[in-house]
Amino acid sequence: MTLLEFALWNLLKVVVVTVILLLGVAYTVLLERKAVGRIQNRWGPSRVGPFGLLQPLVDGAKNFLKEDLIPAAVYRPIYLLAPIISLGCALVVIAVIPFGANMGPKGFDLFEVSNINIGLLVVLGLTSMGVYGIALAGWSSNNKYSLLGSLRSSAQLISYELALGLSLVGVVLRAGSFNLRTIVDQQAQHGLLSWNMFGGFQFVAFFIYLMAAYAETNRSPFDLPEAESELTGGYHTEYSSMKFAMFFMAEYANMINVGCVATLLFLGGWTSPFGHLIGPFHSAWINALLSIFWFVFKVFMFLFLYIWVRGTLPRFRYDQLMNFGWRFLMPLAILNIVGTSLWLALR
Amino acid sequence: MHLVLFLIFAGLCLAGAINLLLQSHPINSALSLVVVMIALAVLYLLLGAEFLAAAQIIVYSGAIMVLFVFVVMLLNAGREERTLGSKVAKTLGFPAVVAVMGVLATIILHLQGMGAAAINQGLIPTEELSRVLFHELLLPFEITSILILIAILGAVALARQEGSERSVTK
Structure with missing residues (x-):
């Protein structure tokens, strides 16, 4: 493979993965509206296309055609920069996510944009950079609701990032690597039984990760930064048209990213839950498609859990949120690290 | 290739540092510092220290600088007087x-x-570095961490004292 071919193939991968992610974002929104609708005993969007399937496209067109208002009192450079940071950090994360078994010629990975040995750290780093989008959006809007929303959000993200990071240490200890492919391969032997969540005894870590992930993505029941009843919309109150849509897309892209990371770290990634019972088939392509199917299926289940929780649980109070993060999740995560290290050392 | 990338990011780093000094608004200065941190992380990456680069991004630009920005936002600091x-x-x-x-x-x-x-x-490589740090220099390393812990406790104690006095006077 020459350098030019390599560059072109990679460009193609980037385009395809980004388009799929954005489509995934659009249809996660539809899934959420449909599922929450059913939970609340109504239909959800049903007019545009069969079962409302074209609704996301129409929503996108609407957002494009809306007037783009910029209030007079905002601090312009940062006001314009904030949605870009937010969406940029959310979209780049997908670059290090492997979503299928390794295929293709040597040195080239068909189902991952770039296979790097600090993949997990890149994900964490980009998540922590995403805070700036929200913090700066609220501050530069020059609006009390926005500022309160972004202060809440920054405090929440900083607090839960610790618990999130610490909950992943157990998994990294077991795999001995930050490479996401290595972490998945280490869970591949016996299907469901060797997943980190079950066979690895990392269910405590999975619980912490789940809670912290809800808080990190500003989702219900931890969606205080944009609590409508108190803050009219939080940090994006002053944003309209595509700038608002960028924050919206960033939130759902982050949900998908978090789901991908949970799948890779705790649910065995693209490996089948039945292990070798439904064996590797003769055709490499069927195996590849099956691996992608399992990956997408697990991410979908994770997203559905998100929506289910949003539809059924009420919002926490802010002090409850902080207490839960610092006094419960953090110590639990540290205990999990100690326990996992002891187990690995004495085994 | 390495040299080109080095020149780009070293230049970005210096530009960020100079911009940090020239800006009069605290939030612009803080954001310039974020740019400096990220450029430094890329320089570490060029030197083959991936872990250090990631740690730099997560700890410095992700945690410490967010705290800076947070404080600037909370105090709503205005323009600095020249x-x-x-x-x-x-x-x-x-x-x-x-x-x-x-x-x-x-x-x-x-x-x-x-x-x-x-x-x-x-x-x-970072591996060698950490082996030295956690084998030969383990005791000094742990003592440093206790020192930092004491500093944190001191800060909390100081903040508490001030708060209780204020509540008494009010």
Whole structure:
């Protein structure tokens, strides 16, 4: 493979993965509206296309055609920069996510944009950079609701990032690597039984990760930064048209990213839950498609859990949120690290 | 390729650092510092220290700088007032800085045989570094962490004291 071919193939991968992610974002929104609708005993969007399937496209067109208002009192450079940071950090994360078994010629990975040995750290780093989008959006809007929303959000993200990071240490200890492919391969032997969540005894870590992930993505029941009843919309109150849509897309892209990371770290990634019972088939392509199917299926289940929780649980109070993060999740995560290290050392 | 990337990101780093000093608004200065941190992380990456680069992004630009921005937002600090600067700084400070930098640069260049070393020559991987840190230097390392813990506790104690006094006076 020459350098030019390599560059072109990679460009193609980037385009395809980004388009799929954005489509995934659009249809996660539809899934959420449909599922929450059913939970609340109504239909959800049903007019545009069969079962409302074209609704996301129409929503996108609407957002494009809306007037783009910029209030007079905002601090312009940062006001314009904030949605870009937010969406940029959310979209780049997908670059290090492997979503299928390794295929293709040597040195080239068909189902991952770039296979790097600090993949997990890149994900964490980009998540922590995403805070700036929200913090700066609220501050530069020059609006009390926005500022309160972004202060809440920054405090929440900083607090839960610790618990999130610490909950992943157990998994990294077991795999001995930050490479996401290595972490998945280490869970591949016996299907469901060797997943980190079950066979690895990392269910405590999975619980912490789940809670912290809800808080990190500003989702219900931890969606205080944009609590409508108190803050009219939080940090994006002053944003309209595509700038608002960028924050919206960033939130759902982050949900998908978090789901991908949970799948890779705790649910065995693209490996089948039945292990070798439904064996590797003769055709490499069927195996590849099956691996992608399992990956997408697990991410979908994770997203559905998100929506289910949003539809059924009420919002926490802010002090409850902080207490839960610092006094419960953090110590639990540290205990999990100690326990996992002891187990690995004495085994 | 390495040299091109180094020049780009070293330039970005310096530009961020200078911008940090020139900006009068605290939030712009803080964001310039974020740019400096990210550019430094890329330089670490070029030196083959991936872990250090990621840690730099997560700890410095992700946690510490967010805290800075947070404080600026919370206090809603306005524009800084421009003073013309003291004469001492201009007459003594700048030449002194130039002299110190010159001496340091000469020594480093001299040690490397006047810049003849290649960029990836004689690099120590992070693994070796951490092995030394956690085997031979474990005791000093742990003592440092206790020192930091004491500093944190001290800060909390100081903040508490002030708060309780305020509540008494009110």
